[in-house]
Amino acid sequence: MPADFAGPLQRLIDEFRRLPGIGQKSAQRIAFHVLRAPRDNAAALAAALIEVKDNLMFCTECNNISDSELCAYCRDPHRDHSNICVVEEPHNILPIETTRSFSGVYHVLHGSISPLRGIGPEQLRIKGLLDRISEGRVNEIILATNPTVEGEATAVYLSRLLKPLGVKVTRIAMGIPVGSDLEFADEVTMLKSLENRREM
Numbered sequence: 001m002p003a004d005f006a007g008p009l010q011r012l013i014d015e016f017r018r019l020p021g022i023g024q025k026s027a028q029r030i031a032f033h034v035l036r037a038p039r040d041n042a043a044a045l046a047a048a049l050i051e052v053k054d055n056l057m058f059c060t061e062c063n064n065i066s067d068s069e070l071c072a073y074c075r076d077p078h079r080d081h082s083n084i085c086v087v088e089e090p091h092n093i094l095p096i097e098t099t100r101s102f103s104g105v106y107h108v109l110h111g112s113i114s115p116l117r118g119i120g121p122e123q124l125r126i127k128g129l130l131d132r133i134s135e136g137r138v139n140e141i142i143l144a145t146n147p148t149v150e151g152e153a154t155a156v157y158l159s160r161l162l163k164p165l166g167v168k169v170t171r172i173a174m175g176i177p178v179g180s181d182l183e184f185a186d187e188v189t190m191l192k193s194l195e196n197r198r199e200m
Contacts, residue, residue, distance in 0.1 A: 001089055002157050007197060013031045014181045017192075039106045057069075058072035058108075059074055060072040061105075061132070062105060062128070063110060063125045063128060064093065064106055065090045065091050073105050073106055079104060079105050080104045081105050082107070082138055083104030083140050084105055084106065084107050084129070084138055084141050084142070085102060085104055085106050085142040085145050086107055086108075086129065086142065086144060086158065087106060087107070087109070087144050087145070088111060088144065088145050088146055089111075092108075093108070093145065104140075107128065107132070109124040109125050110125050111124050111143055112124070112153070112155045113150060114153075116148045124154070126158070126161070127139075139167065140168040141158075141162055141170070142170050142172065143169065144172045147192070148173045155171055159171070173196040174189070174192040174193075175189060175192045176190070176193045
């Protein structure tokens with residue numbers, strides 16, 4: 001059966017299809033965009049892809065993505081290094097940073113506990129967090145894992161692991177988003193909202 005497109009174009013479509021959230025139609029649109037764009041644009045895209053693979057690494061302190069041994073947060077002397085916010089993935093840091101209310105540092109687990117996918121605590125980057133706590137400079141650990149079954153399981157596991165070490169362990173509150181209507185809240189969200197209520 002002949003290919004739908006010329007070989008190089010089909011290979012480009014196939015590569016784009018490997019990306020998360022990109023189906024056949026989206027991959028075709030992106031590939032045709034690259035085909036129509038000037039060669040310089042394609043070269044810049046290719047160079048950016050190679051640069052990401054060659055020049056980025058994980059921060060040796062917190063596992064965030066970095067272009068040097070320590071990420072921007074860990075090497076910032078103005079941040080509170082005694083206050084660590086634990087997140088599942090590097091992209092979870094940005095929503096916290098946009099609030100401009102957290103001045104501590106981070107620890108990235110690179111996943112969450114998920115027995116169905118064969119991911120246990122040993123697959124997560126927990127050891128580095130324990131090492132940071134053992135240095136005796138950490139006052140509070142904020143567990144900011146996602147509000148999913150896996151995120152909750154990870155938070156519970158970490159809480160049980162860390163509390164005996166003498167640090168304050170807190171969990172971000174979850175509930176009704178600001179500006180939304182109660183009628184659209186599911187049962188779990190409503191339950192979390194009630195559980196995390198505060199005195200006014």
